[in-house]
Amino acid sequence: MILGTGGTIAGRAARAGDNLGYVAGQVNVSDLIAELPLPAGAMVDTEQVCNIDSKDMSDGHWRALARRCQQLLDDPAVRGLVITHGTDTLEETAFFLSQVLVAAKPVVLTCAMRPATSLERDGPKNVQDALVVASAEGASGVLAVCAGTIHCARQVRKVHTYRLDAFSSGEAGPVGFVEEGHVRGVTAWPQAEAPKVRAERLPAVDQWPSVGIVMSHAGADASLIDLLIGAQCVDGLVVASTGNGTVHAHLEAAMERARSAGIAVLRATRCADGAVLSSGGGDRWPHAFDLSPVKARISLMLDLLKARELAP
Numbered sequence: 444m445i446l447g448t449g450g451t452i453a454g455r456a457a458r459a460g461d462n463l464g465y466v467a468g469q470v471n472v473s474d475l476i477a478e479l480p481l482p483a484g485a486m487v488d489t490e491q492v493c494n495i496d497s498k499d500m501s502d503g504h505w506r507a508l509a510r511r512c513q514q515l516l517d518d519p520a521v522r523g524l525v526i527t528h529g530t531d532t533l534e535e536t537a538f539f540l541s542q543v544l545v546a547a548k549p550v551v552l553t554c555a556m557r558p559a560t561s562l563e564r565d566g567p568k569n570v571q572d573a574l575v576v577a578s579a580e581g582a583s584g585v586l587a588v589c590a591g592t593i594h595c596a597r598q599v600r601k602v603h604t605y606r607l608d609a610f611s612s613g614e615a616g617p618v619g620f621v622e623e624g625h626v627r628g629v630t631a632w633p634q635a636e637a638p639k640v641r642a643e644r645l646p647a648v649d650q651w652p653s654v655g656i657v658m659s660h661a662g663a664d665a666s667l668i669d670l671l672i673g674a675q676c677v678d679g680l681v682v683a684s685t686g687n688g689t690v691h692a693h694l695e696a697a698m699e700r701a702r703s704a705g706i707a708v709l710r711a712t713r714c715a716d717g718a719v720l721s722s723g724g725g726d727r728w729p730h731a732f733d734l735s736p737v738k739a740r741i742s743l744m745l746d747l748l749k750a751r752e753l754a755p
């Protein structure tokens with residue numbers, strides 16, 4: 444099953460030579476795959492979950508997508524899922540799904556860096572590659588496929604604004620490659636994690652905790668965090684920290700005030716590679732290890748949701 448959510452892969456421009464002045468999320472997923480050669484023996488159906496620019500992805504879109512994915516995964520007739528998605532928040536949707544789905548079958552997100560109307564469109568090949576992965580023996584869990592490279596949900600990150608090969612798995616390296624309709628180089632498919640909150644148990648989005656991100660940087664001050672505390676608009680805060688999870692002294696003072704106000708605070712590193720390593724003396728603040736700030740935000744939101752679920 445291919446689920447469409449929009450993105451540049453479904454984008455339309457007025458001229459075939461225009462790779463930048465297009466509107467994302469215009470073409471239906473059924474039209475995207477209409478003339479696509481399918482892997483041998485594959486039967487493919489499509490469904491449109493939404494058709495948006497992924498910068499506008501919302502909790503509501505995620506909830507609808509996750510619940511539909513789980514229904515389909517539970518259907519014995521479904522071998523795997525492909526999700527067409529915008530590149531801009533693909534890594535967030537992939538990580539979110541990896542934290543809420545029981546995915547013994549593959550869920551493969553794919554995308555494009557050129558719109559569907561472009562002479563250089565990369566969407567069709569990416570969808571074909573995603574279908575190859577979704578039907579590969581042994582594949583399971585949430586994966587992303589772009590430019591012939593397979594990434595896992597935890598590591599994948601958009602690292603380029605324009606290149607067709609816009610994603611990286613950083614120092615962990617990719618899961619493998621798709622070449623001429625075959626998967627190569629996969630030593631082990633990533634094991635699907637146990638869901639933090641099961642998709643079918645996700646409450647209405649007005650009950651989801653609100654978690655914001657504040658960045659520590661040279662010249663940072665306490666004002667943003669103090670405004671958030673005053674407005675009582677967040678339940679959690681991820682601090683995108685410098686290096687190995689360090690935070691500007693002015694910000695750290697405000698983090699203390701946030702914690703006293705009942706806001707959960709989590710550090711994640713701004714560095715693209717590496718992880719926050721605990722110091723020998725124990726951490727004053729919890730950290731998200733190797734998760735990027737945007738993925739740490741999802742992790743904290745689901746932790747808070749789970750805590751609410753467990754609360755008497």
Ligand code: SIN
Pocket residue numbers: 449450451452467495496497498528529530531532554555556
């Ligand atoms: C989007 O993320 O929906 C637009 C950008 C893209 O898909 O490359």
